Amino acid sequence: MSIATVINSGYMETARLDIHELVRRLNTHLGPTLVAALSGSKDAKQPIRWAKQGGPTPGPAFENRLRLAHRLWGYLADAESDHVARAWFIGGNPWLGEDTPITAIREDRHKEVTAAVTAFLQDVYDA
Template identity: 40%
Template sequence: MKPSNHSAVYVESTESDVRELTRRLLVDLGGPTVQAMAGSRDNTAPHRWAHPEGTGPGPVEEQRVRLGYRVWKTLESLGDREKAALWLLGSNPGLDGATPVAFIAQLHTREVIDVAEAFVLEQVPANGT
C-alpha cells in the first residue's frame, strides 16, 4: 500500500463538511476516540456533530476534528485500520511519549502530521508493493 497523497488529504480535510468528516471518524474509530480527538468532555457530542440536524462542533472542536480526519486518512493508506487505530491511541516516542490523539486535541498539527507520515512511510516496503 502506498502512502496517501498529502495534498489531497489536506484538501479533503479542510474543504469537506465537518458533519461528514465526524460521521466517517465515528464509523471508523468509534465515539470515544473521536471525543478524545475533539477534546470534548461530552461523550454524545460527536454523534450530535455528525447528525444532519444536530448541533455542529464549536470552532476549536471543528479544527480538532479536521486535524483528526487528516491524520486518520494519512494512516488509512497503511491498509490496516486496526493497526492505524492502535497507533492513534498508543504512546509515541516521536511525540514525547504522548498519544497522537492527545496531540490532535492540543492542535499540535505539524508534529502529529509529521509523525503519522513517518509511521506510514516506515511501514511501506522499499519496493513500494
C-alpha cells in the same frame, strides 16, 4: 505515490467534506468516545450529535482538531489498514514523547502529530 501527493490529496478531500459527515466517519472508525477525547469535548456523546445532519456544528477549535484527525486517519488507513490506523491513534508514540496522537491532537500539537504520521508512513525514526 509520493508522501506530498498523499498529504495534498487528503487535505483537499477533508477540506471539502461536510463536518457532519466527517464526524460520522471518525465515529465509525474510532468511536465517539475517542473522537470526543481528541476533539477536547468533555461530553462523550457530543460526536454523536455532531454527526447528525442538521445537528449542532462543532466550534472552530473542535472542528480544526476533527479535520486534522480525519486527514491523519485517511493517510494511515490508505497506506496501512483501518486496524493499524486505530492502533496508531491510541498507542503511545515515540515521535510524540510516548503521548498518544489523540492527546497530541487535543493539545493542538498539530505540527508535531503531522510530523509523527509522516515519519511513520516513511518508516523513519529520528526522535
